[in-house]
Amino acid sequence: MTMKWLKTLGAGLALSAAATAAHADTLRVATDPSFVPFEMMDQATGEMIGFDMDILAEVAKRSGFEYDLSTMDFNGIIPALQTGNVDMALAGITITEAREEIVDFSNPYYDSGLRILVRANNQDVSSISDLEGAKVGTKIGSTSYNFLQANLEQDENVTPYPGSSDMYMALMSGAVDAVFYDAPNVGYFSSTRGQGRTKTVGPLYEGQQYGIALKQGSPWLDEVNAALAGMKADGTYQSIYEKWFGTMPGSQ
Template sequence: MTKKTIALIVLTMFLLTLGLAGCGGQQAAKSAEQSAAKTLKVGSDTAFAPFEVQDEKTKEYVGFDMDLIKALGKQMGIPVEVQSMNFDGLIPALEAGNIDMVISAMTITPERAQKVNFSKPYYKSGLSMVVKSDNNTLKSFKDLEGKRIAVQIGTTGADEAKKIKDAKIREFNTAPEAFLELKAGGVDAVVNDLPVNEYYIAQAGGKDAKIVGEPLTSEDYGIATAKKNTELGNKINKALDELKQNGEYEKIYIKWFGKKPPQ
């Protein structure tokens, strides 16, 4: 065998090695892309305790919705990644394809259902009003006529408050901001979802505020997906049914609300 032949063999082997390495790199990159694509991006307004809130110590998002969406992802065999954003930006982000789904204590309404698909209801709520502890004049929603009301922008609470005669509505990006405005005396009442109001009262120890009157509405929360993504919506409904059947949903409910879910 001549030196020229040996050189050609060595060169051929070198080129083959490069080719195989390139293929391996492409396959690894492709695998990484597929893995990333399988992670579901979940939009949520993470300032709505006890449904979603950021833990001050761990910086992780916790709450009823957060536990539920993780359990749903596990049941579907797909990891989830929560992205925090303002409530009024959730549906636009879903429509734009920036996220795959929304779980954010979002009430199922006909108006929203025109833009997105909703899962089966996973929580029953309603609107209530919060006033300062020393306020003994506001006892029902009827008493809010002409009063100053704090609400969270884009919510059903904001929609209903705007229907109250001569009321002066102040909209805030988050529920905590609305409660702070009440504490500061900038508004007479806060209109928001009952479980959120109850959580705020519990955290405040009942010193600063109180819930008055009967709930104004009865509302169902749903998980929103894009209109074109019916497959994901079907998977969510199937997984939700399975979590209710295997008892996992009840465990999460009891953890955050201290009682069993209504039948």
């Protein structure tokens, strides 16, 4: 084996290692395109925008990684992380004990809960007990669907939809009597497309926290947590929050 060949081999290995390292710094990130205003398609540009998308961009900048973003139905996100098809996901993902057993979560970055949405003229529903026997729309794979199954004695009329737009369309058309889903999403719909035609009712159920989900054993967990902490400390998080939701609770 000649010295020249060894040098060539060494250079090739170095280039291969550099390419691998560069590839490792480009993370495959998944989101659900229908969870407004956290993530949604900008019809004018074809780009994904929203609260989560701004959080992701800032976390990536501070952590030092690039990312390739893909969209999928919410119920496919956790399995994609499990199988290693994606490295990270932001989609208003509630941190639960069951999910923590199969993926890693960042520290919480958003406090949420579940809420009932009905048509504006509905006077019959004011709490979860009023949904017994009613036709209720929710989202496949969501904690809201799990909550309904656990808390309704009659849940045969609960319909899980693949996307939030589907369940809102069902509500507006009268196919379901109510929607039960994440509070910020139903609130945003009620104040935009559903304004004057829908309303939120009842208390906030099952206080929840959203986290950035990563595949188990991800080397980026500490960097992501440090980025989130820095964003909260220097006011960046508050600016992003108020861009999408208005005044941040506790900021005044």
